[in-house]
Amino acid sequence: MKREIPHGLSVYLDLVRFGAASIVVLSHLWVLVFPRYPLPWPGHSAVVIFFVLSGFVISHASRPELGLRGYLHHRTARIYPVVLGAAVLSIALAAFGVHTMQYAGTRGSDLLDVGLNVTFLAQTWANVALPYNGPFWSLNYEVWYYILFGIWCYHPSRLLLLVAGVIAGPKILLMMPVWLLGVYLHRKMTVLDRKTALRIFLLTLVAGLAFFWIDAGARIREVMRGIWPEAMDLTRGSNQFVGDFLLGLIVALNFLAAGSLGMGLLLKCEAAIRYLSSFTFSMYVFHVPLAVLIWNGLGVHAALPFLGLLLLGVVGMGELTERRTKWYRALLAPLFGGMRTPVSIQ
DSSP states (O other), X not given: OOOOOOHHHHHHXXXXXXXXXXXXXXHHHHHHHOTTSOOOOOHHHHXXXXXXXXXXXXXXXXXXXXXXXXXXXXXXXXXXXXXXXXXXXXXXXXXXXXXXXXXXXXXXXXXXXXXXXXXXXXXXXXXXXXTTBGGGHHHHHHHHHHHHHHHHHHSXXXXXXXXXXXXXXXXXXXHXXXXXXXXXXXHTOOOOOHHHHHHHHHHHHHHHHHHHHTTHHHHHHHHHHHHOXXXXXXXXXXXXXXXXXXXXXXXXXXXXXXXXXXXXXXXXXXXXXXXXXXXXXXXXXXXXXXXXXXXXXXXXXXXXXXXXXXXXXXXXXXXXXXXXHHHHHHHHGGGGTTOOOOSSOO
16 A cells, blocks of 8 residues: 655655755764864764664655566666765775774674675674764664565565574564664554644653753663673674663654645745755765765865865765665666666665
């Protein structure tokens, strides 16, 4: 069944997407550029927002008429240009021996680590960072959610789901309920009366800020670590999964309320919001390797030129990758049976 996203909610989600990407960038680079003015940017919380958003959007994109081939076609055209761009940056930085930095991850074994990440096996039963690109870990998670969801939607098979789940591994599966919150929200979206929607919207904003301010996810993790330290050590990047799910619930309720509010003020800025949000994938995936290149490779340490070059780099990579998704779909069409698929789905 086709479920359209309300126009105002669609613009709001794009604004949230851009805001979350900006927070991730700031959480990694603020201490580098402005070490004398430390600020606790909630980078991990922003990733939770991305997971809920991703589940919502993928549920919207996985229409029955698309079919399995169409679904794979769309996901491949959307993801792999950005993934390969990140891989090229990692290989280039390694080839020129550029020093790494905080949040960038170690160089590891370079080509092997790059190979594990471009095949999305780096976070399954392992913990291998893409060289110079620590934030890439979450993309490994998301792609397995796409795979599991695609099997469930288009080729339902308990055996295939079991095999895919085993390959994905416990770390990735622990965070999948957060992603599924977005799916559930999309499929159960309902219209609230304006007064109720406004109350929920404001309450979820306050609850989200409070959740971050008291660091509730980390507090829950430490309680669980005291009970079962060995298991918590194994979860690594997913060790806040309980707190992340609670935060995901807050985010999902916020989106639910936003869908009933119309978001009239945002519609006046729709063109600007749409344009900015079209670079969010690039912001997320490319900001750290580009920062390593500019800061350590080119030796640019002054805040203004550093940020200017970083912005140019992100825009340039975005224009080559995510903003050319339609072109990549057309290029890849012969591999997926030469089909014509709708171009309006993200």
